[in-house]
Amino acid sequence: MKDKALKGIGAKEHLLDWDSIPWKSIEKNVRNLRQRIFRATRECQWNKVRSLMKLMLRSFSNLLLSVRKVTQQNKGRKTAGIDNRLVLDSKSRARLVRQLLKNTPWKVSPGRRIYIPKANGKRRPLGILTIADRATQAVVKNALEPSWEAQFESYSYGFRPGRSCRDAIEHCWICLNGWSRQRWVLDADIKGAFDNINHQHILDRIGKIPGREMIKQWLKAGYVEEERFHATTSGVQQGGVISPLLANIALDGMQSFIGPTFGFIRYADDFVVTARSKEELEILKPKLETWLKARGLELNEEKTRIVSVLDGFDFLGFHIQHFQGKCLTKPQKGKVLALVAKLKEWLRNHTPVSPEVVIHHLNPILIGWANFYKHSASKRIFGYVDSQIWMAIWKWCLNRHPNKSKGWVKQKYYTSFKGRQWSFFARTKDRRGNDKISYITTLSDIKVTRYGKVKGTASPDDPSLKEYWERRKAKSNKTLLVVRDELLSTNWRLELIEG
Numbered sequence: 001m002k003d004k005a006l007k008g009i010g011a012k013e014h015l016l017d018w019d020s021i022p023w024k025s026i027e028k029n030v031r032n033l034r035q036r037i038f039r040a041t042r043e044c045q046w047n048k049v050r051s052l053m054k055l056m057l058r059s060f061s062n063l064l065l066s067v068r069k070v071t072q073q074n075k076g077r078k079t080a081g082i083d084n085r086l087v088l089d090s091k092s093r094a095r096l097v098r099q100l101l102k103n104t105p106w107k108v109s110p111g112r113r114i115y116i117p118k119a120n121g122k123r124r125p126l127g128i129l130t131i132a133d134r135a136t137q138a139v140v141k142n143a144l145e146p147s148w149e150a151q152f153e154s155y156s157y158g159f160r161p162g163r164s165c166r167d168a169i170e171h172c173w174i175c176l177n178g179w180s181r182q183r184w185v186l187d188a189d190i191k192g193a194f195d196n197i198n199h200q201h202i203l204d205r206i207g208k209i210p211g212r213e214m215i216k217q218w219l220k221a222g223y224v225e226e227e228r229f230h231a232t233t234s235g236v237q238q239g240g241v242i243s244p245l246l247a248n249i250a251l252d253g254m255q256s257f258i259g260p261t262f263g264f265i266r267y268a269d270d271f272v273v274t275a276r277s278k279e280e281l282e283i284l285k286p287k288l289e290t291w292l293k294a295r296g297l298e299l300n301e302e303k304t305r306i307v308s309v310l311d312g313f314d315f316l317g318f319h320i321q322h323f324q325g326k327c328l329t330k331p332q333k334g335k336v337l338a339l340v341a342k343l344k345e346w347l348r349n350h351t352p353v354s355p356e357v358v359i360h361h362l363n364p365i366l367i368g369w370a371n372f373y374k375h376s377a378s379k380r381i382f383g384y385v386d387s388q389i390w391m392a393i394w395k396w397c398l399n400r401h402p403n404k405s406k407g408w409v410k411q412k413y414y415t416s417f418k419g420r421q422w423s424f425f426a427r428t429k430d431r432r433g434n435d436k437i438s439y440i441t442t443l444s445d446i447k448v449t450r451y452g453k454v455k456g457t458a459s460p461d462d463p464s465l466k467e468y469w470e471r472r473k474a475k476s477n478k479t480l481l482v483v484r485d486e487l488l489s490t491n492w493r494l495e496l497i498e499g
Contacts, residue, residue, distance in 0.1 A: 018090035021064060029061035034146040038461035041150035049147055053210045056143035060101075066138030067097055070131060070241065081130035082112045082224050100135060108133055108217040111237045113225035119334070125195070127223045127237030137218065137241035140211045145245055147209075149459040152248065153255040158268030159244035162460045162469065165316040166375055168267045169329050170453040172320055175263030175274045176309050176327040182263050183322075186273040186281045187313045189303035190292065193269035194243065195235040197250045198296030202236075205249050218242065234296050244268060250295050257291050258284065267316055281306045318376060329376040336381055339369055340388045347396045355413060355426035358393070359438045366441045375451035382443035393424050393440065418445070 033056050040048040056062055071077050071087040080086050087096050111127030118124050129137070145161070152160065157168040175182055199219045206212060218240065222231045236243040247268060254271065255264050262284065263274030273288075275281050285306070289299055307313050312321025319330045343362060350358070366389070370382060397413045398406070410422070417423035417439050424440040452475070460469050 018093050023065075023068070026061045026064050030056075030059065030065050030142060033059060033062070034142065034461045035463040037143070037146040038150045038459065039463060041147045042462075050210060053143040053147070057139060057210055062139050062142050063097060063100055063135075066142065067093055067100070067135045069138050070134040071096070074134075074241075076128070076239065079114075079128055080112075081128050081133065082109055083130045085131055087131050096132065096135065099132065100139075106136065106214060106217075108214070108221045110221045110229060111223040111239070113223040113230075119338075124238065126239040128239055129218075129221075129237065129241075133218070134241050136214065140214055141242045141245055143211060144206070144209065144215075144242075146459075146461040148245070148249060148252075149461045152252055152457070152459075154457045155255050155264050156248060156252065156266045157454075158266065158270070159248060160459075162458070162472070163454055165267055166372075166451050167453045168265050168316060169318050169320075169376070170451050171265045172272065172274075172315060172318075173327055173329055174453070175265065176320065176322070178325045178327065180263075180274075180327075181276050182274040183309050184275050184278045184281055185307050185309060185313055186275070186285060186288075187303075187305050187307055187315065188271050188273065188288070189300040190269045190271075191298050191300040192235075193251075193297055194238045194247060196296050196298075197235055197247060198294075199234060201295050202246055202250050205252075215242070215246070219246075254288075254291065258288070265315075270316065272313070272315055278306055278308075317372075331373045331376060331378050331381050336385065339365075340385060340392075343389060344392045347392050351396060351399050355424070356428050356438065358396070359424070359426050359440055362389070363438075363441045366443060367446075370441075370443045370446045374446055374448050377448070379444070379448050382446065382448075386443050389440070390422070390424075397424075418442075 033052065037049060037052045037056065040052060067087075071093050078086060078088065087093055109130045109132075111129050114126050114128060115123035116126060149161065155171060157163045157165065157171070174180075176185070199216075202219065203212070203216060206215065219236065220232060221237070222229055223237070224230070236246050251266065251269065254266060258264050258273060261275075262280070265272050265274075273281065273284065275284070285299075285304075292298055305313075309320070309322045309327065312319055314320075314332050314334075317332050317335050319332045321328060321330075343365065346361065347358070350361075366385075370378075373381075397409050401409055401412075413424055414422045415425050415437075417425065420442070423442075426438050428436055428438050430436045452472075454472075455468075458465055458468060
């Protein structure tokens with residue numbers, strides 16, 4: 001098989017202008033090869049799997065797509081590793097491709113350790129790899145991931161193509177809904193999962209595959225903090241392109257271990273187990289601890305608890321609880337309060353800006369937040385957020401004109417829209433320079449719908465499910481078009497971020 005990207009596999013001597021690369025053709029090449037790896041794995045043709053993985057590692061299309069991913073699409077593209085190198089323009093991307101094409105033994109660089117704040121006040125460590133290592137990890141991931149997608153369990157939803165936390169939440173609802181007899185939940189938290197996964201367990205799981213030695217190098221690369229090198233004897237670099245896949249590989253098999261008697265939902269290192277009785281979960285918990293210990297992991301006793309669905313629990317930003325015999329998934333209270341506090345703080349710090357700027361800043365945040373939670377029982381909470389934002393904007397208006405009457409302020413900033421007499425608005429220009437009016441988004445107008453969970457072990461890499469994924473993509477695109485229209489009504493451009 002030839003790659004057909006520019007000059008095909010090993011296109012070393014030249015590189016077309018980056019801006020003229022036919023990306024649809026490049027994506028098709030990689031997608032077809034991923035599907036061949038998936039199918040060969042399902043059919044247990046292991047020699048063919050190895051050959052196809054080697055082909056993917058040498059694929060020029062895969063290299064181009066990987067460089068594009070880490071230098072143009074990923075959020076961390078503007079964060080440098082220990083070499084302080086950034087690749088943010090077409091010429092430097094072409095240079096990076098030429099560098100990675102050289103047939104020299106690859107030597108992995110250590111990560112640069114930084115910390116980001118967590119919701120509980122603590123800090124999460126991230127290992128920022130060099131841009132070259134990130135691109136190479138993306139290349140290896142495309143070779144390794146489709147094979148594991150053919151093997152992963154059905155109730156794993158985190159950091160996998162075609163799956164999201166909404167699938168995990170919908171599965172929670174299915175396990176705990178009124179007709180189900182499962183009323184108890186093991187709300188589990190793994191202590192420092194990414195930092196403590198046993199390296200040898202990961203290497204044993206992936207076996208002697210092409211790219212194994214590079215994966216081993218990344219596991220052992222270490223990190224630099226305050227100009228001091230620290231070796232890594234366990235864990236995967238949080239921030240690495242391939243790290244979520246390696247974590248999923250390490251934790252795969254938990255569903256089979258638990259068995260069909262229990263309900264099970266896992267999103268990366270977060271998981272819940274549902275059962276009919278508290279006693280069943282108390283018996284299961286120590287068995288799970290033994291299973292995790294073999295992988296270098298342990299449960300966080302402070303955050304792991306067995307609870308009744310009548311009392312409810314928080315999972316992936318949602319609160320899940322029984323109300324009058326029905327299982328409801330609602331936005332987590334802390335997430336609601338955090339959103340309101342964030343927007344109020346912004347308004348307090350931006351009194352001088354124009355109404356147009358306020359609408360342009362708030363609308364994308366409100367629409368994005370509401371679209372994340374619109375598949376849950378969130379109608380009343382949307383109304384609460386609307387009222388809080390209305391009061392915050394009203395206060396912002398009064399602070400701008402302390403010597404004016406409230407009637408004057410109302411007439412200047414508010415108008416009638418969709419039957420509401422107090423709609424905050426701004427006069428703006430559309431793309432053609434014509435006058436238009438923009439309004440603040442009202443979350444109560446966003447329709448709450450039931451989410452369609454991904455079925456079974458379905459994967460976008462499975463060529464036999466092409467029509468299924470096309471239907472899901474069409475439905476998702478329809479939702480994105482609605483969001484886009486909402487955003488365009490505020491005359492602003494939203495950068496879509498993966499993930």
